[in-house]
Amino acid sequence: MHSSILIIGAGFGGLWSALSAVRLLDQHQRLDITVTVLAPQAELHVRPRFYEHDIAPTVAPLAELFEIVGINFVQGCATAIDADARRVSYLDAGGREQHLGYDRLILASGSQVARPAVVAGxxxxxxxxxxxxxxxxxxxxxxxxxxxxxxxxxxxxxxxxxxxxxxxxxxxxxxxxxxxxxxxxxxxxxxxxxxxxxxxxxxxxxxxxxxxxxxxxxxxxxxxxxxxxxxxxxxxxxxxxxxxxxxxxxAVGVKASPLTEQVQGERDPSGRLHVDNTLKVQGQAAIFATGDTAFAASDELGNHALMTCQHAIALGRSAGNNAAADLLGVAATPYRQVKYVTCLDLGAWGAVYTEGWDRQVLLTGQEGKALKTQINTQWIYPPAAHRANALAAADPLIPVVA
Missing domain, CATH: 3.50.50.60 (FAD/NAD(P)-binding domain)
Structure with a gap:
């Protein structure tokens, strides 16, 4: 019997969810389960770089990677989630309402800037x-x-x-x-x-x-x-x-995608859905949340994933793997992201790089800037369109330090 994993969003969480799900299905030689990404474009928009003067390099095409890996892409904007019917409604490229069913859903629709209505203008x-x-x-x-x-x-x-x-x-x-x-x-x-x-x-x-x-x-x-x-x-x-x-x-803050409101469950003040250690939404049988839609414990010390690409990449690897594991009936890999770093760009002055939740400063100035440039231009970009390498990069146990 054919089954499907549907992922809403092609950002960091969505991309790595799709790759990780295919990776586990590939290991189990299961061709009867499809992985579909629903998003407005088959592109990763490298949001952490949007403050830069030249944003042309911040759009990374994904169509070739999806094709080589075996990920089905559907162009459209999700509008509604029916958890009981296991169905997502969306508007296609022509503005027509369409529907997609799923056996497991991964919500990776990201976040948006918070604009309080009390501020006039x-x-x-x-x-x-x-x-x-x-x-x-x-x-x-x-x-x-x-x-x-x-x-x-x-x-x-x-x-x-x-x-x-x-x-x-x-x-x-x-x-x-x-x-x-x-x-x-x-x-x-x-x-x-x-x-x-x-x-x-x-x-x-x-x-x-x-x-x-x-x-x-x-x-x-x-x-x-x-x-x-x-x-x-x-x-x-x-x-x-x-x-x-x-x-x-x-630039005051962000809030989780409005699609989180379509899923019944507890939320944090930013609108993120509370998830268990497999990233399944608490109280839901078939819905996982990842990236900026998930309020997830990153360790046993009380720290939670932040709304950054550093956490979204690892959250995606875990969500995709665990959604596939749930369908396969095999053991999940609990999400944990113990290592935390900060690399803050400070313009012409350079940058500052820290490690740990207590933010121990390790690099500053132009040394920090060199690392920030490497992170922004290499580490957070999608893998090349090479099937074996791309799937290997989606292992949920790989540490993320970007």
Missing amino acids: INQHTFDVDSYASARRLGAHLQALREQPDTPQRNTVVVVGGGFTGIETATEMPGRLRAVLGEDADVRVVIIDRGQTIGGAMGQAIGEIVAQASDEVGLTWRLGASVQAVDAQGVTLAGGERIEAGTVIW
């Missing part, structure tokens, strides 16, 4: 680097600045959010602005953050390095502040302070 007047399309929109906007009159407002960029994405985006921004406006342009980049210390959420060691890098690349931090409203001329802070800016970038 947030949707109309802010940019983000959350998707390829939005990163391109920001890039086009920055290029168009050269056509505007030279004013302090035009030359000012406000980045809202001083976390990982906000810092990487902001430290890159002075160089991006000068590339457009000229090396002598008087540019200003301001980070607005609710925290009381620079990079406080990452710990004191990283925070001190971020502060040093911020000074050298020319960033201004506005700490203990939040945005009340955004308009075409800038931002208004909760206390009434006004910052005139021609560009406002929202």
